[in-house]
Amino acid sequence: MSPTDFALLIVSAGSLWWFILQCRTMVRQHGRRQPPGPIGLPVIGHLHMLGKLPHRSLYKLSQKYGPIMSIRLGSVPTIIVSSPSAAELFLRTHDTVFASRPNAQAAEYLSYGSKGMAFSKYGSYWRSVRKFCTMELLSVAKIDSMARLRREELGLLVESLKVAARAGEVVDFSEKVARLIEDMTCRMLFGKSRDDRFDLSKIIHELAEIAGAFNVADYVPFLGAFDLQGLTRRSRVTAKAFDKILETIIDDHEEKARNDDTKLDRDFVDVMLALKNNPTSTHQQLAETIDRSITKAIILDMIFGAIDTSQTAIEWIMSELIRHPSVMKRLQEEINIIVNCEVVEESHLDKLEYLDMVVKEALRLHPVAPLLVPHESMEDIVIDGYYIEKNSRLIINNWGIGRDPGIWSENVEEFLPERFAGTDIDLRGESFQLIPFGSGRRGCPGMHLGLINIKLVVAQLVHSFDWELPFGISPDELNMDEAFGLSLPRAEHLLAIPKFRKS
Ligand code: HEM
Incomplete structure (x- = not known):
């Protein structure tokens, strides 16, 4: 068969497939009102409209079609939600219907067939994994009990920055923070700091990019x-590289378990490995099913959840502080008064009200997960008069919600922490104006840890140092471009010069 014949065959098969889907959809939806949306193309639907920064393209479309908009990504009916009240309808009122996750090629490869928590379908398996991770790692008590290790790692970074400050060096702030969060996470999960045998931050970035991409294979299967x-x-290359890392981590822990029967100082991986041999465990359902690939998928979720998110948030907060010297100054003054010594402790964080506003405002403008993680509906439903069919994909435009002009009034694009003064807008999933951690059943289970990481690191780094941009760049010239993925990092690393401040 010639290449032209082959191409014609593909196009004809694609068109036939699309035509059959359209007929099926028309029969199912006959007489039922769909959310408004633009007209799509045959076969690909609206995939071509997403562009390089889908959160921005979808935001623009939603300004024309409204906060509940329908599009079609290839064969997949998709609902885009872009206002707080609409988000509340989907994530609170009808949370049970939308608490599942769609199938995704990336999750198949990278999450061992969606065996972790983040990409698995709603149901008893997902519940058992979530309960295990929450109780054994992410509960407030567990996280708070690990304050010492966070302080130690942060202390090491401060010392290295003092050396750079004395030498007047430019530091790669993004890189430094990535390493810090990696160290903190490794100690928490594996009982020791970053391992020189592998580079977790780099592979996590690749994973975030792949997992966030709108993969044609997920929407137009015959093009896969x-x-x-x-x-x-x-995906294959990254999955293989990550698997090698996870195998090393598990091997090390098994070796340790063989040589040490004291069972003291057990880290998260130790607890998971012990699960299989412990039938009376609180986590009986998981204990019965857990195997090596489930163990790896869960560790991967925890590494990914902890590292990429906190470091991205800290980079954006610091970028905004450097661009707004008066905000930086006010924050330093608050920390001086409350902390009143060199080291910021976690017990200080709740008292730092202005820091809280700074974090909220940065996460409003730069939500770490701009489109949350896609949800999927588990049954047909009518919401706000619109019919939404089973297995529709739900995308919450978190980035767009932070710019809803009806909520944030004027200066929507401006970094203005004071806008939160005297409001009761919270970011933990109760106020739908600001949902950087999502909300409802699939809301982020690592929120407590995430908030501590962000607040502690930012508070310490602005308390110990003033920050200047290098190469004569003025604050308003700092490049604030975004790079899209499951998370939304800065397109360019943040470079800055630390100047030591005596407290
Ligand atoms: C700044 C820090 C963080 C932010 C902004 C953040 C944000 C989010 C968001 C938006 C979601 C998706 C919610 C949804 O789909 O509705 C999510 C889910 C998730 N996060 Fe986080 N996260 C952070 C830190 C963490 C940490 C520290 C961990 C764990 C160590 C973690 C683990 C997870 C997991 C496992 C899920 C999937 C939950 C599920 O599907 O049931 N996150 N996070």
Whole structure:
């Protein structure tokens, strides 16, 4: 068969597939009102409209079609939600219907067939994994009990920055924070700091990019085999590299367990490995099913959840503080008064009200997960008069919600922490104006840890140092471009010069 014949065959098969889908959809939806949305193309639907920064493209479309908009990504009916009240309808009022996750090629490769928590379907398996991670790692008590290790790692960073400050060096702030969070996470999960045998931050960035991409294979399955975006190849390479890292971590822990029967100082991986041999465990359901690939998928979720998110948030907060010297100054003054010594302790954080406003405002403008993680509906439902069919994908435009002009009034694009003064807007999933951690059943289980990481690191680094931009760049010239993925990092690393401040 010639290449032209082959191409014609593919196009004809695609068109036939699309035509059958359209007929099926029309029969199902006959007489039922759909949320408004733009007209799509045959086969690909609206995939071509997403662009390089989908959160921005979808935000623009929603300004025309409204806060509950329907589009079609290939064959997948998709609802885009872009206002707080609409988000509340989906994530609170009808949370049970939308608490599942869609199938995704990236999760198949990178999460051992969606065996972790973040990408698994709603149901008893997901519940058992979530309960295990919450009780054994992410509960307030567990996280607070690990304050010492966070303080130690942060102390090491401060010392290295003092050396850079004395030498007047430019530091790669993004890189430094990435390493810090990696160290803190490794100690928490594996009982020791970052391992020189592998580079977790780098592989996590790749994973976030792949997992966040709108992969044509997920939406137009017959095109999957062609790997038009190169995502299948990248997923395979990353999955293999990550698997090697996870195998090393588990091997090390098994070796340790063989040589040490004191059972003291057990870290998260030790607890997980012990689960299999412990039938009376509180986590009986998981204990019965857990195997090596489930163990790896869960560790991967924890590494990914902890590292990429906190470091991205800290980078944006610091960028905004450097761009707004008066906000930086006010924050330093608050910390001086409350902390009143060199080291910021976690017990100080709740008293730092202005820091809280700074964090909220930065997460409003730069939500770490701009489109949350996609949800999927588990049954047909009518919401706000619109019919939404089972297995629809739900995308919450977190980035757009932070810019809803009806909520944030004027200066929507401006970094203005004071806008939170005297309001009761919270960021823990109760106030739908600001949901950086999502909300409802699938809301982030690592929120307590995430908030501590962010607040502690920012507070200490602005308390110990003033920060200047290098190469004569003025604050308002700092590049604030975004790079899209499951998370939304800065497109360029943040470079800055620390100047030591005596408290
Ligand atoms: C600044 C810090 C963080 C932010 C902004 C953040 C944000 C989010 C968001 C938006 C979601 C998706 C919610 C949804 O789909 O509705 C999520 C889910 C998740 N996060 Fe976080 N997160 C952070 C820190 C963490 C940490 C420290 C961990 C764990 C160590 C973690 C683990 C997870 C997991 C496992 C899920 C999936 C939950 C599920 O599907 O049931 N996150 N996070």
